[in-house]
Amino acid sequence: MIKQIVSKNNKVELGMLEKSSFNTLLDTRYKNSKKIVIVDENTQEKCWPYLLTTFESLKEAEVIVLPSGEENKVLEVCFQVWEALSNYQIQRSDLIINLGGGVVTDMGGFIASVFKRGLDFINIPTTLLAMVDASVGGKTGVNLGSFKNQLGVFSLPELTVCDPTFLKTLENKEILAGKAEMIKHGLITSKSYVASLETAETDIPHLDLIAEAVQIKAAIVDRDFQEKGERKTLNFGHTIGHGIEGFLMTQEVAVTHGECVAWGMLVESYLSNEIAGLSEKELDKIETLIRKIYPELPIQKSDFDTLIKLMRHDKKNKGKHINFTLLNAIGSSTIDYNVDEDKIMEVLTKVFEA
C-alpha cells in the first residue's frame, strides 16, 4: 500500500519503492534518460543493492558515492560530482536519484539543481530524519565553513519516496535524530501529535506517524514555499540547534543534527516560557521528554560566546537581534521574536549549566 501525501508543491509517497510511482517514472518519463544514483558509503552498501536488483532500468545507472557525514556536505565535493557528471556527458534531460540521508538529499538536490541550470531529481530518503524533514520542502544546499546550509537553492524533487524498509538499517541514534524533527513538527502545530510520540522512543515509528509528520511539513511549505512567513515556524529549535551543530563540528564531536535540534528546542522552550507565553507546566513536559531521550551534549558556559557568534549567521536574521520562532503553547508557535544576546545567555545557562 502506498500512502500519498496531499500537497501542492511536494509529491511524496510512503510505502514500498517497487509499488510507488518511482517504478512507473523510470519506465515512462525517464525511459531514455541516463540515470545517476547518488549515494554515500553507507547507502551504497545497505540500500543500493536492493534498488539495483529490483529495478531493471537501473542496471546501466552511474553510481556516484559521496563521502559520508555532515563535514563532507561542502562545495568541494559538489565540484567533484559536477566534474564527474560532465565526464559522463550528462544532459539536461537525464535524471539524478538521491539515495541516502539528509546530507545526500540536500547535497544531491543542490548538485542536480545547479548542473546545466537544473536536472530533474528524485529523492529516496533512507533515514527517518530525511523522510520527515530534509527531503520534503525543496531546500537544497551545502555548508560553508561552520555555517550550515549557507549555499543552496529552493528546488523541488520530481518525487520523494519514503520506503520504511530502509529504516531497519538504522542505529537507534539515527531514529532519535529523526524523532527530534517529528517532535518539532508536533510542538509547533499539534499537541496530540506530540503526545503520540512520547512513548517507545527508540522504536521505529509507525508509518502513519511518519506520514503525519510529512503532511504537517508539506502543508506549511505549500502555504509559504519561499519562507517569507509561516514556514519559519519549522525553524523552531534550529537557531540554537544550528549554532550547537556548527560549534560541535569544529570540536569534532560526533553528534546528529537531530540531537542538536532537540537541545535547541529545549533552550528555545525556555525562551518561549519567558517571552512567548509557554506555561511552566508545558515547559516541564518538554524538558522531561528531551532529557529522557537525548544524551547530554559537551557544552559549557565558556562556549556560549562562540555559539552566539554562529547564530548571528543564521539565514533568518534581520538586523541586530537574533530571530526566533517560539512556542506560545505546545502545538502553537509564532515567528519573528527578536531576542537580545543577554537573554540567550541566560537560557543557555539554564539548560547547559543546570
Place this chain on the structure above:
Amino acid sequence: MIKQIVSKNNKVELGMLEKSSFNTLLDTRYKNSKKIVIVDENTQEKCWPYLLTTFESLKEAEVIVLPSGEENKVLEVCFQVWEALSNYQIQRSDLIINLGGGVVTDMGGFIASVFKRGLDFINIPTTLLAMVDASVGGKTGVNLGSFKNQLGVFSLPELTVCDPTFLKTLENKEILAGKAEMIKHGLITSKSYVASLETAETDIPHLDLIAEAVQIKAAIVDRDFQEKGERKTLNFGHTIGHGIEGFLMTQEVAVTHGECVAWGMLVESYLSNEIAGLSEKELDKIETLIRKIYPELPIQKSDFDTLIKLMRHDKKNKGKHINFTLLNAIGSSTIDYNVDEDKIMEVLTKVFEA
C-alpha cells in the same frame, strides 16, 4: 528619459541610472539593507566612481572585485565571494548589485541566487553584450573547465538598468561583441531589425536599437522562461559559438563571446541553408555581414574534432545528435534540428577553410 521594457519576467529600464527605479529602490525597499557591489577590475575603475559619487546610500556599500575575464568565471571565484559575504555577515534581506559585463552579471547573479538560498540582486550591465543579452532572462552561472555555463540557476534580478553612459568606456571590439547578439536577435525574429544594424558597425548603437534587442529577448523569455521550446531560438549561433569559445579559451586566444557567436552564426547559417530552407541569397547576405565586421579566427581543420567534442557538452543536447536552432529565412527560426557530425564537419570546412 527612461525607457521601460514591457515584460512579465524581466524588469528592465534603459536610460540614466539616476533617473531610474534604481534610485528609488535604494531609498525604499533596500533602505535598511546592506549593499554589496560586485565589480571587476575594469568597472571598479571606470564605472564604480560614478555610482559612488551619485548615490549617497552606496557610501557604506561593500565592494567585491572579481578578476576580469571569462577564464575567471569559475566556481573557485564564487567560493571566495561567498566566504567574503559570510564574513560581512550578509543576510537574506541584503542586496547585491552587479556592475559589469556578462561575466559579472552571470556570476554575480549566481552568487546572489545561491547564497543563503537567494538574495535579491540588481544588474547594471556596463557592456553592450550584457545589456542586450546576459542581464535579461534570468540565466546565471559559471563555466566548468572549458564547458560554458555548465553550473547555474534560473534566477531573475529585481531590476536591470542599461545606462548608455557606460558604453562610452568600451573598446570597439566590445561594441562588436554586443552587436553579434543584436544581429542574432534580428536573424531569429525580424528581418527589418537586421537591416537597421547593417550600417555603421563600430558605432555605439542608438538607445532605441538597444531597447528593441532587449524587447525581443524579454518577449521570448516571457513565453518560455525555462527554455522548454521557443527560448532555444536564442541559442542560434551558440552551439558552434560555445564550442569555438571553449576551444579558443584552452588555446589562450583572446576572443570575445560575441565574436565566437558571430562565427557560430555563420556556420549555422550554412547548416540552415542545407537543412532548414535558408536561401542562398540570404546566406550570402549573412556571410557578407559577418565577414565584413568580425576578424577571422585561428581555427583549422585539425581543430574540428575538438570543437565537436566540446559541442557534445552543450546543455541543449538530447541523445546522440547535436541539437541546433536554424534559420528558415532571415527573421524566422526553428528549434531542435538534430544534425550528425559529418554534416557539421562539412559546414565548418566551408567557413574556416574557404
